[in-house]
Amino acid sequence: MRMAISGIGISGGFGCGVAALRQALQRGVVEPRQCSVERNGATDTFPAYRTSIEGLDEFIPKRALRRIDHFSKMTLHSACLALQDAGLSGGDLSRLGVIIATGYGALKTTFDFLDSYLDFGYSCSSPTHFSNSVHNAAAAHVSMHFKTTAPSLTVTQFEMSVPSALLTAQLWLAEGRVDQVLFGTIDEYCAVLRYCRRQFFATGEQGPLQPFTFAEQSAVVGEGAAFFVLSRGEEDARYGAIDAVTLGNHAVVPLTLPHDDLLIIGADGHAECGRWYAQALTDRAVAAYAPLYGSFPAAAGFDLAVAALSQQDGLLYASPATAGAADSALQVVAARRPLGKANIACLKFGPGGDYGLIRLSR
Amino acid sequence: MIKTAPIAITGLGCLCAAGMNLAECLESMFRSERNPHAPVRFSTDHPVSYPVLELREDFKLPLDDQQTIYARTSQLALAATLEALTDAGWDVASLRGKRVGVCIGTTVGCALNCDDFYRAYKDGDDPEMAAIERYLRSNPAAVIARQLKLDGPNQTVVNACSSGTDAIGLGASWLRAGACDIVIAGGADELSRVTYAGFSSLMITDTEPCKPFDVKRKGLNLGEGAGILILENESVRGTKAARGYVLGYGSACDAYHLTAPRPDGAGLKQAMQEAFTAAGVTPDQIAFVNAHGTGTPDNDRVESRVLSEVLPGTPFVSTKGYTGHTLGAAGGIEAVFTVACLQRGEIPANIGFVDADPELPGTPVTENTRIEGTVALSESLAFGGNNAVVILGKGAA
Numbered sequence: 001m002r003m004a005i006s007g008i009g010i011s012g013g014f015g016c017g018v019a020a021l022r023q024a025l026q027r028g029v030v031e032p033r034q035c036s037v038e039r040n041g042a043t044d045t046f047p048a049y050r051t052s053i054e055g056l057d058e059f060i061p062k063r064a065l066r067r068i069d070h071f072s073k074m075t076l077h078s079a080c081l082a083l084q085d086a087g088l089s090g091g092d093l094s095r096l097g098v099i100i101a102t103g104y105g106a107l108k109t110t111f112d113f114l115d116s117y118l119d120f121g122y123s124c125s126s127p128t129h130f131s132n133s134v135h136n137a138a139a140a141h142v143s144m145h146f147k148t149t150a151p152s153l154t155v156t157q158f159e160m161s162v163p164s165a166l167l168t169a170q171l172w173l174a175e176g177r178v179d180q181v182l183f184g185t186i187d188e189y190c191a192v193l194r195y196c197r198r199q200f201f202a203t204g205e206q207g208p209l210q211p212f213t214f215a216e217q218s219a220v221v222g223e224g225a226a227f228f229v230l231s232r233g234e235e236d237a238r239y240g241a242i243d244a245v246t247l248g249n250h251a252v253v254p255l256t257l258p259h260d261d262l263l264i265i266g267a268d269g270h271a272e273c274g275r276w277y278a279q280a281l282t283d284r285a286v287a288a289y290a291p292l293y294g295s296f297p298a299a300a301g302f303d304l305a306v307a308a309l310s311q312q313d314g315l316l317y318a319s320p321a322t323a324g325a326a327d328s329a330l331q332v333v334a335a336r337r338p339l340g341k342a343n344i345a346c347l348k349f350g351p352g353g354d355y356g357l358i359r360l361s362r
Numbered sequence: 363m364i365k366t367a368p369i370a371i372t373g374l375g376c377l378c379a380a381g382m383n384l385a386e387c388l389e390s391m392f393r394s395e396r397n398p399h400a401p402v403r404f405s406t407d408h409p410v411s412y413p414v415l416e417l418r419e420d421f422k423l424p425l426d427d428q429q430t431i432y433a434r435t436s437q438l439a440l441a442a443t444l445e446a447l448t449d450a451g452w453d454v455a456s457l458r459g460k461r462v463g464v465c466i467g468t469t470v471g472c473a474l475n476c477d478d479f480y481r482a483y484k485d486g487d488d489p490e491m492a493a494i495e496r497y498l499r500s501n502p503a504a505v506i507a508r509q510l511k512l513d514g515p516n517q518t519v520v521n522a523c524s525s526g527t528d529a530i531g532l533g534a535s536w537l538r539a540g541a542c543d544i545v546i547a548g549g550a551d552e553l554s555r556v557t558y559a560g561f562s563s564l565m566i567t568d569t570e571p572c573k574p575f576d577v578k579r580k581g582l583n584l585g586e587g588a589g590i591l592i593l594e595n596e597s598v599r600g601t602k603a604a605r606g607y608v609l610g611y612g613s614a615c616d617a618y619h620l621t622a623p624r625p626d627g628a629g630l631k632q633a634m635q636e637a638f639t640a641a642g643v644t645p646d647q648i649a650f651v652n653a654h655g656t657g658t659p660d661n662d663r664v665e666s667r668v669l670s671e672v673l674p675g676t677p678f679v680s681t682k683g684y685t686g687h688t689l690g691a692a693g694g695i696e697a698v699f700t701v702a703c704l705q706r707g708e709i710p711a712n713i714g715f716v717d718a719d720p721e722l723p724g725t726p727v728t729e730n731t732r733i734e735g736t737v738a739l740s741e742s743l744a745f746g747g748n749n750a751v752v753i754l755g756k757g758a759a
Contacts, residue, residue: 040486105473113559114556118481123407137746143615156501157504168517176363196494247515354516
């Protein structure tokens, strides 16, 4: 069943909102922020695509946000932007389903909760941190804020979180469980994540992020939230529609790609996933936009936002980095070009060969 | 919501504190046995010891390597899956080449609760990455798909304590939509020091064995385990007898509070109504209810009131007295019990219940009880205000 995309709310390393994403696509470059972590008397400096929640208090009073963590604030911010973009900011939203896809959940709050008992003993464990660390807390904040009493779902599947959760959105709409779905994808950065990535990847991920150098680890960590308002109605398809979501494992049954679709690949400089793109892709037109927002599991939602925006604009934006493409037969989209009659598909591989393919059309 | 087609359940698998497989669980519950005790697998400096319901014995998976490389939640999920597949007449090799989906609910199984690692990190050490690697390779749905070499959709649902019920409802939808031919659906969760600390911080854990719906109830006992159902479409099942059917699924959000249920139970009633419509059955057809029944004062009050209003006189039981609250696994385990009890024609006593609460309009069954009918309801309430309900039918197998 086709899912019309009627609104997008997004925040990432490029800024907040659809206009900021479009500007980043037009410029073709977003410089990551230089971040640093002090530990054991040493300073670790590294690039990261961080996001801001500036502007959230235009939607929700600061007082109401006091006990809400960064993860849920990012969620609420992009949810508000998406509903505003879809013209659904007011009124009865009781038939709006909420689905959130995340790779790691509220990381910072998870560790804040551990801090509460590691620092002060188990009897001082923080109930606030605990209840906000549960993966579905962000979806709960959305439902409470917008009074959406329809089904609410949170899914986590690392790199496959987004296509997997999108499959459920499609079923909810097809079965008439909801009239619309507020579909969100989110992950956050935290200092422990930096430590882990540094331990795993000896180069320390200093960038630049090169999505087509499949065999090398060039990822730069990112964070952000991308939300979509999805519905059954063709008249709502301001950004086109999602036609199909397919999940599988290339190592078990090789992926058959649609012939004519332009591919936006979720290659993000993560070598363990990159090898699958190298295997599955042959001579065809592809683009990758991770250098605009960084590497994180839920970034597949950002690829989806780029695809939706491209459909609205009727053009395919240039891939921001093309290094490494010459080593393959891929035709990387190196300059902006009209979309023409072509459709777009977003392809994301996980490290085990599992994949999600999201096909869109206008 | 429209009426949906029934989906056949061909296999059941379960392990938890009540038993190491479904047969053991049923036998011990109908003997009214339970064994809550202080945690054995972890310790804390908490001044109060809250009883938990751990697996009675260690378990060994009949597969290579995974015993050490996967987190306990995924091991539990795999063990219950293998039991359910055997029950359904599948060997793992025969699944290859078929479109098999995996939909699993969990809470602990997807959280970065690696507190030994984090303690070392905080102390300024450079902890090794083994714990993080285990976390990264232990997504429960992905583990089952990878270990059994399955090709199809997989999804790990993290809807807190309704996760298992949601996973079953969603898995049934995959089959109806033609997304796959077989679905492995249910829930899995391990006992963890982190949730032990978290639930005690919320002051909703009992210092004694839990007493769902009793006037002296003080809270829940945590538990661990997994409950898995094999769902098949008709083209794959052929003439194979069904253990039961997923007849309907409903879910709704309270949109009220992060951890407390909405006092009027509106979300639970909405989820029930959706499930009834989807199943095409009426409340008078429900033979019994496997209630969420955590033993927390608020939760049991809401649930008792809603059950009395929507299903007056229908017998209900909480099996959490035998299993503890297994969080994301609870809906999976309880759906397995529900199908098995429909086949058996009786439900076990609601252990822990002694004295009725005058505030609660309904009381659970106090002894093993024969039931009439072929349709039952299993429900879950969760943090975040999630309510999920599955309506299950009796099979012939």
